[in-house]
Amino acid sequence: xxxxxxxxxxxxxxxxxxxxxxxxxxxxxxxxxxxxxxxxxxxxxxxxxxxxxxxxxxxxxxxxxxxxxxxxxxxxxxxxxxxxxxxxxxxxxxxxxxxxxxxxxxxxxxxxxxxxxxxxxxxxxxxxxxxxxxxxxxxxxxxxxxxxxxxxxxxxxxxxxxxxxxxxxxxxxxxxxxxxxxxxxxxxxxxxxxxxxxxxxxxxxxxxxxxxxxxxxxxxxxxxxxxxxxxxxxxxxxxxxxxxxxxxxxxxxxxxxxxxxxxxxxxxxxxxxxxxxxxxxxxxxxxxxxxxxxxxxxxxxxxxxxxxxxxxxxxxxxxxxxxxxxxxxxxxxxxxxxxxxxxx
Numbered sequence: 001x002x003x004x005x006x007x008x009x010x011x012x013x014x015x016x017x018x019x020x021x022x023x024x025x026x027x028x029x030x031x032x033x034x035x036x037x038x039x040x041x042x043x044x045x046x047x048x049x050x051x052x053x054x055x056x057x058x059x060x061x062x063x064x065x066x067x068x069x070x071x072x073x074x075x076x077x078x079x080x081x082x083x084x085x086x087x088x089x090x091x092x093x094x095x096x097x098x099x100x101x102x103x104x105x106x107x108x109x110x111x112x113x114x115x116x117x118x119x120x121x122x123x124x125x126x127x128x129x130x131x132x133x134x135x136x137x138x139x140x141x142x143x144x145x146x147x148x149x150x151x152x153x154x155x156x157x158x159x160x161x162x163x164x165x166x167x168x169x170x171x172x173x174x175x176x177x178x179x180x181x182x183x184x185x186x187x188x189x190x191x192x193x194x195x196x197x198x199x200x201x202x203x204x205x206x207x208x209x210x211x212x213x214x215x216x217x218x219x220x221x222x223x224x225x226x227x228x229x230x231x232x233x234x235x236x237x238x239x240x241x242x243x244x245x246x247x248x249x250x251x252x253x254x255x256x257x258x259x260x261x262x263x264x265x266x267x268x269x270x271x272x273x274x275x276x277x278x279x280x281x282x283x284x285x286x287x288x289x290x291x292x293x294x295x296x297x298x299x300x301x302x303x304x305x306x307x308x309x310x311x312x313x314x315x316x317x318x319x320x321x322x323x324x325x326x327x328x329x330x331x332x333x334x335x336x337x338x339x340x341x342x343x344x
Contacts, residue, residue: 049219
């Protein structure tokens, strides 16, 4: 599944990532290849969902985009300007253009700061006028009562803490919002509230979003396009309606066929993986999915596949993509009431 190539990149993107490599040193002489030759882009007002198993490189890619993790190679452009490799001082002056919402809402907030102080900090740093009025406005925009501005994080629920985190990020009016598993620590009912909030804010503010999750139901609800990762590489990129109806990569097909909606209808993947997930310390040669793929051939074990176009805005990195005739379109859709359909 090792997906290389940049033919899928567009020219008018707010965020453009090319050939990104991120490596983590485990100990002397041992390096983990978290992300390898990853390329993607996000257009203005678009949400890109990034999915994959734990350890596939989702968060490492997000941290590298935010310039919070060191790149081994590759470039990151925001609004047409390269931001990778810039000095800490340069990044401080441009940090407002991209903001991050973390996975653990309570842990991401300073327990000694009141809600209003947390939201106001960025506004003051960037010298925006009427700090108090801006804090009240942004709290209302994320569904928080301004009366909560004097509360500490420990006095709030998990959902309220995540709304504070979102308000803090939006207070400086960024162009790009990176959300790293922002609802995974929340109850399902609260997840739906936060996801609906993000969808509304994206529409009202014309925000570009990189939304990371391991939950296919969540990204199906929120995303305009979905990027599927495996062991730090791209395997498939497509709009949700296409990806769920016609998954062409064996790994994507396996992920979707494992959803409760598919299991409830007795659907079994014909390309279910075998063996264990390889280590990123010493990933397989050729296609990284070849050790688990039932369709793998000698070519898969020797040659890394490149992303190729198999339909409108549909890209797959596979030598032997799953036939569209072999796919039964029974995958989840957004629920009728506008919720994410997380439990489909």
